[in-house]
Amino acid sequence: MKITAIHTQTIEIPFEKPIGTSIHNITGVAGLLVWVKTDEDVEGESYLWVIGKHKVPVLEAMIKALEPIIINKNPLDTEALYVDMWKEINFLGHKGVTIFGLAAIDWACWDIKGKYYGISVSGLLGRARDRIPAYASGGLWTSMSIEDLQTQATSFVEEGFKAIKMRVGLPDSGMDLERVSAVRETIGPSVDLMVDANQGLTVNQAIKLGRGLEQFNLVWFEEPVQAYDLAGSAMVAAELDTPIASGETEYTRYGFQDMIERRAADILMPDLERVGGVSEWLKVANMAAAVDIPVSPHIFTEHSLQLCGSVSNVNYAEHMPWFVELFQEKIEMIDGDILIPDRPGMGFSFDPEAVRRFSS
Template sequence: MKIDRVVVHPLSLPLAQPLKTSIHDIRSVDTVLVEMQASGGAVGLGYCFAFGPRRARALQALVEDLAPIYEGAEATATRALFDRAWRSLNFLGHAGVAVMALCALDTACWDLAAQSANLPLWRFLGAERNRVPAYASSGLWLHRSIDELVAEARRFVAAGHRAMKMRLGKTRAGEDLERARALREALGPDVKLLADVNQGWDEATAIRTGRALEEIGLFWLEEPLPYEDLEGAARVAAALDTPIASGETEYGWVGMKRYLDARAADILMPDLQRMGGVTGYLRAVDLCDAYHTPVSSHLFVEVSGHVVAAASHATLLEHMDWWQELFDDRLAVVDGHVVLPDRPGIGVGLDRKALARFRA
């Protein structure tokens, strides 16, 4: 299967509800979607995104710059093409928009490669299972009242979820704990509750508040400190019984190695676009295995689900619904598991009407 052409779609997807964390106040997800067209009419899909239309235009420029590496190449040459693109980015650096742009192309290429084998991507990657334990992430934001949090948590359970993530980082002392208690009480002991600080604390706050939160039995406490403070994160991880999850903001598998070497987290959650796509994500996953560290995901559930399915040391998959409107099929959530499609490739097709509706 030969890649004929890369078509780039700049899109802006409005969020059903604004995203508010300790560092975000966001209304739309500015997305660059790659449609990789191959001989025989097959189409591979990949995407990357930024918050802000001008930033997304920078992403788009990098996607268009890298596209000729893929055009005319064999779709099964996923790793070779990735390595060529990666080397070509040496001067710009292996972080930021360049790596995110590569993600969209690399993902679309893997989609095509799996299609050429007539296999869903999870099978193509060697997975045995098409059901991956997941947690609901599209909610429980920081601006919600306690009543709203509880109502939303109940909606997640009704939708089939058995795990969900709240956000922490309220300014009034004790408020985070109050909110977590209310959720734990409403959910009971059998639903997993996760909490994300989005880098909002310093080390002393993380240890103090983390200790107070131990009674909640959080499944994990995420990004307590600024992402680059690896030594601080390692001290927090050592001080708390609650597992620390981190890594979504770091770039590349070498970045993941820095986290692992520093013991900065108990669980690593590589972000697909900061890994440069499926190729880099697979390398990060194998590194985590070498360090006996469970691995999770960040966003991109349509793609990450396949990689997580193939990792026997994976823990929960993040289920975020931001892009589902773009596709002709939604991933089912059954009894706390995301069910991956049986169609070849990543297994979701483009909804052309949505494409027109969200055009930036």
């Protein structure tokens, strides 16, 4: 089998109403759908996403820049392809948009591999589980009122979630504490609760807020400080009993090696497009397992399920509903767990009608 071409399509998914975090005001998400074509009747799919459609062309340009490196190569040789692309981006560097491009191609090749052999990617890798606890991540924004937070938290629990995440990082830490207290009171002690500051705090602010949050028995305190401030994140982690989760904005195994060595986080959160695709995600998860650190994938809920099913140290899947309409298949959840599909490849395929709708 040989790769013959890469096709891409820009999409934009608007939100019904804007959402806010400590550093974002988001009206929708944009993305680039990717198809890796072969000379046989099988193709692989992946996608990249950004905040702001104007950023998409740079992602497409990076993928197209890598296309000559993989044409006429065997997509089943995922590690060899990865090494070839890794060498090709040396001049531009191994962080940022280069890794996005590499990730999309690697990920699509894993989809091809599973489809070619008629088995799920988790089946190829050796399944560790067929379901994974999920936390509701598509809500509880800083832009919401306390009343709206309570209403939505109740809705998440009624939908079957046994874990939910809310955003913090307001200028007044007292307001954050009041809001978390209201949500905790609403959902009770038996539902797991996480908070995410989206990198919006200084080290001192994070420690102060984190100490106040200890009373709410949180599963984790996510991205309390800027992602590049590993020393600061390590200081916060050392000062608090609540585990620190981070890594969604980190690149490749070398970035995560630095995080591990600095003890910058207690839970690592590799993101498929930033870490470098399936191949690199697996390396990071295994590095973390070697030092007994759990991992939880960032967004990309549908495709990350195959990764959740293939390693033993994943603690939660993030349920983010932003992209559910893109796929023909739908996520299934039972008793707070998402079922990991055993369909060939990554287990989810783009819905042509949705692609047309979001491309217009």
